[in-house]
Amino acid sequence: MSKKLISRAEDYSKWYNELVVKADLAENSAVRGCMVIKPYGYAIWEKMQAELDKMFKETGHQNAYFPLFVPKSLFEAEEKNAEGFAKECAIVTHYRLQNDPDKPGKLRVDPEAKLEEELIVRPTSEAIIWNTYRNWIQSYRDLPLLINQWANVVRWEMRTRLFLRTAEFLWQEGHTAHETKEEAITEAKLMNNVYATFVQNFMAIPVIQGLKTESERFAGAEETFCIEALMQDGKALQAGTSHFLGQNFAKAFDVKFANKEGKQDYVWATSWGVSTRLMGALIMTHSDDNGLVLPPTLAPNQVVIIPIYKSEEELDAVTDVVNGIMKDLRSKNISVKFDNRDTLRPGAKFAQHELQGVPLRIAIGARDLENKTVELARRDTLTKEVVPIDGLVEKVETLMTEIQDSLFKKALDFRNSHITEVDTFDEFKRVLETKTGFISAHWDGTAETENKIKELTKATIRCIPLEGKPDKGVCVFTGKPSECRVLFAKAY
Amino acid sequence: MSKKLISRAEDYSKWYNELVVKADLAENSAVRGCMVIKPYGYAIWEKMQAELDKMFKETGHQNAYFPLFVPKSLFEAEEKNAEGFAKECAIVTHYRLQNDPDKPGKLRVDPEAKLEEELIVRPTSEAIIWNTYRNWIQSYRDLPLLINQWANVVRWEMRTRLFLRTAEFLWQEGHTAHETKEEAITEAKLMNNVYATFVQNFMAIPVIQGLKTESERFAGAEETFCIEALMQDGKALQAGTSHFLGQNFAKAFDVKFANKEGKQDYVWATSWGVSTRLMGALIMTHSDDNGLVLPPTLAPNQVVIIPIYKSEEELDAVTDVVNGIMKDLRSKNISVKFDNRDTLRPGAKFAQHELQGVPLRIAIGARDLENKTVELARRDTLTKEVVPIDGLVEKVETLMTEIQDSLFKKALDFRNSHITEVDTFDEFKRVLETKTGFISAHWDGTAETENKIKELTKATIRCIPLEGKPDKGVCVFTGKPSECRVLFAKAY
Numbered sequence: 014m015s016k017k018l019i020s021r022a023e024d025y026s027k028w029y030n031e032l033v034v035k036a037d038l039a040e041n042s043a044v045r046g047c048m049v050i051k052p053y054g055y056a057i058w059e060k061m062q063a064e065l066d067k068m069f070k071e072t073g074h075q076n077a078y079f080p081l082f083v084p085k086s087l088f089e090a091e092e093k094n095a096e097g098f099a100k101e102c103a104i105v106t107h108y109r110l111q112n113d114p115d116k117p118g119k120l121r122v123d124p125e126a127k128l129e130e131e132l133i134v135r136p137t138s139e140a141i142i143w144n145t146y147r148n149w150i151q152s153y154r155d156l157p158l159l160i161n162q163w164a165n166v167v168r169w170e171m172r173t174r175l176f177l178r179t180a181e182f183l184w185q186e187g188h189t190a191h192e193t194k195e196e197a198i199t200e201a202k203l204m205n206n207v208y209a210t211f212v213q214n215f216m217a218i219p220v221i222q223g224l225k226t227e228s229e230r231f232a233g234a235e236e237t238f239c240i241e242a243l244m245q246d247g248k249a250l251q252a253g254t255s256h257f258l259g260q261n262f263a264k265a266f267d268v269k270f271a272n273k274e275g276k277q278d279y280v281w282a283t284s285w286g287v288s289t290r291l292m293g294a295l296i297m298t299h300s301d302d303n304g305l306v307l308p309p310t311l312a313p314n315q316v317v318i319i320p321i322y323k324s325e326e327e328l329d330a331v332t333d334v335v336n337g338i339m340k341d342l343r344s345k346n347i348s349v350k351f352d353n354r355d356t357l358r359p360g361a362k363f364a365q366h367e368l369q370g371v372p373l374r375i376a377i378g379a380r381d382l383e384n385k386t387v388e389l390a391r392r393d394t395l396t397k398e399v400v401p402i403d404g405l406v407e408k409v410e411t412l413m414t415e416i417q418d419s420l421f422k423k424a425l426d427f428r429n430s431h432i433t434e435v436d437t438f439d440e441f442k443r444v445l446e447t448k449t450g451f452i453s454a455h456w457d458g459t460a461e462t463e464n465k466i467k468e469l470t471k472a473t474i475r476c477i478p479l480e481g482k483p484d485k486g487v488c489v490f491t492g493k494p495s496e497c498r499v500l501f502a503k504a505y
Numbered sequence: 506m507s508k509k510l511i512s513r514a515e516d517y518s519k520w521y522n523e524l525v526v527k528a529d530l531a532e533n534s535a536v537r538g539c540m541v542i543k544p545y546g547y548a549i550w551e552k553m554q555a556e557l558d559k560m561f562k563e564t565g566h567q568n569a570y571f572p573l574f575v576p577k578s579l580f581e582a583e584e585k586n587a588e589g590f591a592k593e594c595a596i597v598t599h600y601r602l603q604n605d606p607d608k609p610g611k612l613r614v615d616p617e618a619k620l621e622e623e624l625i626v627r628p629t630s631e632a633i634i635w636n637t638y639r640n641w642i643q644s645y646r647d648l649p650l651l652i653n654q655w656a657n658v659v660r661w662e663m664r665t666r667l668f669l670r671t672a673e674f675l676w677q678e679g680h681t682a683h684e685t686k687e688e689a690i691t692e693a694k695l696m697n698n699v700y701a702t703f704v705q706n707f708m709a710i711p712v713i714q715g716l717k718t719e720s721e722r723f724a725g726a727e728e729t730f731c732i733e734a735l736m737q738d739g740k741a742l743q744a745g746t747s748h749f750l751g752q753n754f755a756k757a758f759d760v761k762f763a764n765k766e767g768k769q770d771y772v773w774a775t776s777w778g779v780s781t782r783l784m785g786a787l788i789m790t791h792s793d794d795n796g797l798v799l800p801p802t803l804a805p806n807q808v809v810i811i812p813i814y815k816s817e818e819e820l821d822a823v824t825d826v827v828n829g830i831m832k833d834l835r836s837k838n839i840s841v842k843f844d845n846r847d848t849l850r851p852g853a854k855f856a857q858h859e860l861q862g863v864p865l866r867i868a869i870g871a872r873d874l875e876n877k878t879v880e881l882a883r884r885d886t887l888t889k890e891v892v893p894i895d896g897l898v899e900k901v902e903t904l905m906t907e908i909q910d911s912l913f914k915k916a917l918d919f920r921n922s923h924i925t926e927v928d929t930f931d932e933f934k935r936v937l938e939t940k941t942g943f944i945s946a947h948w949d950g951t952a953e954t955e956n957k958i959k960e961l962t963k964a965t966i967r968c969i970p971l972e973g974k975p976d977k978g979v980c981v982f983t984g985k986p987s988e989c990r991v992l993f994a995k996a997y
Contacts, residue, residue: 042637043579044572044624049637052567052652059568075544076551080536081626081657081673082595085602087535089612099602099612103574105626106598106614108661110577110591120581120591122598122623131614132536134573134597134626144535154848160544165573165657169600181573356646 018368020302025246029297033175036305036369038292046173046180050289053369056313058183058289062163064215064310065185065287068207074159074187079141081165082132087140091265094139097232101169103134103180134167139233139258139284142188143266150190150280152271157200158190176293177250177505184288187255190280192272194259197281198236201257204285205238208253216291217308217421218242218298219428220252221451221500223476228460231284235259241475241500243428244297247449249475249502252294255285293505298424299393305370306393308420309413316342316349316409317371319362321378328353331377334402338375338387341406347413367392372416373409393420434498438489441501445470451502455495457488466490472501510860512794517738521789525667528797528861530784538665538672542781545861548805550675550781554655556707556802557677557779560699566651566679571633573657574624579632583757586631589724593661595626595672626659631725631750631776634680635758642682642772644763649692650682668785669742669997676780679747682772684764686751689773690728693749696777697730700745708783709800709913710734710790711920712744713943713992715968720952723776727751733967733992735920736789739941741967741994744786747777785997790916791885797862798885800912801905808834808841808901809863811854813870820845823869826894830867830879833898839905859884864908865901885912926990930981933993937962943994947987949980958982964993 018035021028034040038054041047050058066076082105089095109126113119135141142160150158163185173179187204191197205222212218220240230237234256242252263269263279272278299306309315318335322328335351342349350371352362359376366374374390381387387405390397393416400408431450435441444452456462456474467473481497488495510527513520525531530546533539542550558568574597581587601618605611627633634652641647659673679696683689697714704710717729726748734744755761755771764770791798801807810827814820827843834841842863844854851868858866866882873879879897882889885908892900923942927933936944948954948966959965973989980987 040640042572043576043633044574047572047574049572050570052569055569056567058570075548077544077547078542078550078675080534080539080541081659082536082539084535085612088602089610092610095602095612102600102602103597103624104599104602104614105595107596108594110580110587110594110596110625118581118584120577120587122596132595133602141535145532145541148532167573183570 018302018304021245028302029293030175032296032300032304038296038305039175041175044180046170048175048179048181050183053313054292057295057307057311058292060311060313061215061291062185065211066163068211069161069185069187072159072203072207074161074189076162077160078162078164079138079145081135083135083138083141085131085133087144087266088133090140090144091233091262093261094137094233098136098168101171102136103167103169105132105134135164136166136168137284137286138162138164138166138186139188139262140266143262143268143282146188146190146280147266147268150268150270153192153273156190156192156270156280157196159187159200160189161185161187174293176289176296179289182289184286186284186286189283190263190268191283192270192281194281197259197283198257201236201238201255201283201285204283205240205253205255208255208285208287209240212240212242212252212291212294213421215308215310216295216298217310217417217424218252218294219421219425221476221478222480223478223500225254225476226460226463226474226499228463229474231256233258233261234284235261238479239476241502242294242298243431243450243502244294244505245427246297247431247503249451249500249504250290250294250297251475251504252291253285253287256283258282258284299420300370303395304368306420307370307372308417309372310417312370312372313348314350314371315347315413316373316375317362317366318349318351318375318377319359319366320351320353321359321376321381323379327379330379330382334382335377338402338405342409345406345410347406347409363390373412391416393423432500435489436486441466441472441489442470445472445503449503451475451500453498453500454489455486455497456499457491457493457495459491462488462490466501472503475500475502475504510794510796513737520794521785522667524788524792524796530788530797531667533667536672538662540667540671540673542675545805546784549787549799549803550784552803552805553707553783554677557703558655560703561653561677561679564651564695564699566653566681568654569652570654570656571630571637573627575627575630575633577623577625579636580625582632582636583725583754585753586629586725590628590660593663594628595659595661597624597626627656628658628660629776629778630654630656630658630678631680631754632758635754635760635774638680638682638772639758639760642760642762645684645765648682648684648762648772649688651679651692652681653677653679666785668781668788671781674781676778678776678778681775682755682760683775684762684770684773686773689751689775690749693728693730693747693775693777696775697732697745697747700747700777700779701732704732704734704744704783704786705913707800707802708787708790709802709909709916710744710786711913711917713968713970714972715970715992717746717968718952718955718966718991720955721966723748725750725753727753730971731968733994734786734790735923735942735994736786736997737919738789739923739995741943741992741996742782742786742789743967743996744783745777745779748775750774750776791912792862795887796860798912799862799864800909801864802909804862804864805840806842806863807839807905808865808867809854809858810841810843810867810869811851811858812843812845813851813868813873815871819871822871822874826874827869830894830897834901837898837902839898839901855882865904883908885915924992927981928978933958933964933981934962937964937995941995943967943992945990945992946981947978947989948991949983949985949987951983954980954982958993963995965996967992967994967996
């Protein structure tokens, strides 16, 4: 298989699919819609997990683990939630295989091992968790309950794409319980803000925080906060959501508490999640026609060193110097890999690390040893320079910050130059056809208008920005009054 | 619910079940046989995971993630493995629910959404992983392939117990591929040794490394290495296994590689795993009638500090001193919690932390402030002493090591005093009835004898110890010749 990718301009969608596979991030499996996350891709996900987990704990949350399965009777208890997920869930009906009497060596489902009640493989865990919380919460002293779970979930989507939409995916789901409505709303906002901070500072992806419209809300939520990012092809990607669930689940599962006045009241809830979908956002925000581009925070190897040599003696001499450089880099918590494989030529190694997005490449050969220099290549700008070994570690340290900042700034500039304010529907359609990106427009607040615009243009309301200033106007489609602009876009 | 536990002497099994629930480690869920791991229990599991993950990476392994589901045709490809798990697996047959026409508000499985091929929820992942490896391995350059996965698995066990045997459990499963038989055997031994080191040094549980007999081997393995621990009731617990799989999976999934001579050969395999079952081993090895006893390495809080006060002023004065102590402890990487809840009296706090196994408790009141002392209580020995605040941190540091060592030594002494060499079957049965523990006896090497002994006594061969010295003798049951002693026990 050629390592060369199709260009983004030629076929953005194909470029993405090829990149995910060729950079060894993930691949399709033998199970329809389910992916295998390969070691290189998983190492990036682990870095995301570690940082998010730290942020969750710093904001007072604890991890726990709840069952993979949801009995059907619990699944259907919160009606809107059930309705939202019923059409795409994997259902366990039997618990045993037996030898197939008609096909020697083959197995079949044992018809006698049918479950009394079907089990749904969790598409999300509100039902099983709120059924558990009923026993954990008696009084205001048990509140707030601030719990997160790292887990796999399954949604039987018909059209899947690696990382972006898969039948099984990995995620975290926070589920919290509170005394008051205000406290729950504050929590939902806080966690949306944690997501925004993480995605911007750690993944170098600018996001807009906002509220979903009623038709785009999580099934069972009263309000959904979200962070929306913009990909290089001008399509939006929902990178995380945080839901204020009101008392819907508390009522469905009868979770009451004695408040400070001794009265019984239903508990207020939130839930919030991000998933391996973030890998898709990462790839599509920074990468280029040569392959993956990783921010230093997420790179499994921040620096790769490649020796250039013609003899064993030269390799030995280079290795001596490299060992010193690696020690110094590691003492500054910079991860570095010495790629001294003797099965590949330097050019092939350069290509591989470029494809896999290693932020900095150092090449060092016999002539460098004489000159006490190395060649330093930046992945994000594809620029090279020869620098002295003396001071190299400080240089690399500075570059780590510089690359991180530069990736964010580049993505932010792109995003900001792709938000277009429009005031007529003709303009709206023209922008979608030419420039794409976010369209900032007035909307009359009805689901009817939202749906019509979607039918006509495939653009949906990505969010009502939290920081949108009041700006009265008239709906771009119906001409009815509007209180603020909302962001439309075609989306992943 | 009373916080007091039944004693071990009265009912060991009930003591275990009560302890797991009352110490807030885990509980049964609404899904038959599946548990909820509560935050306190999960925090302990996270510490195990972190240490194991570090050890896996230090031995060259990388993490990845493979699908939850195994299509039936892949599941049955390796015959022995399929046979071993067919009778206890959860099977997904449908992918959609619909409104039940007969029961308004209820859902039912949509009969039209039947999968063409059933999916097995993974009981273990050899099948799906080896089907993937076929595309990853072409040449000896791709080997060894050293991969680990942290995942949930499902085995539809009929009789379940929290942590020890649950329908769903969390584990890690390593799956490696090698050029030669020798290399694969070395890997299987290495990982068994990693497990032994972890369980002994980190969990303070002594283990015996050994080989399983053919009838106790993992389904599809040529050889199973294991670590066996002894619980306080004299029953053995298999704490981890590492399998040499020969070329069985390579042949079943056609995974060949070009060796250095350019010839095609099947790949050699291992797999190895430990699970949340280790939580059961931890609990049953160290805990006592007052509750959980945790080694400092695994305690979510290594030290808890409880203020004793009669007024806000006293609490303020105590808090000032406690803040200094906490800062000093944390600077030594000792985790500490200040339990200043005003909803519980000190006695209730003492009881809770004792039940939850916090290794060290510090109580500090107004009189202590005058005397510049604190009261220090050790959970493992239930001893108390008054010590000066000056030098407290060094004292605590020393105690952390001392407690860890002492727990291991206590468990080792117990284990060693519960290995009995027997040479007749009468003695064998008498030991099982009175002292329990491991029985070291000669065995003729046949599955027939092994089964008969199991039928008659419920004792199984836990392992053929790796460090067993050659010691010719005659089988305790048949009188036939034997090459070495093996360890029998009743087991979890």
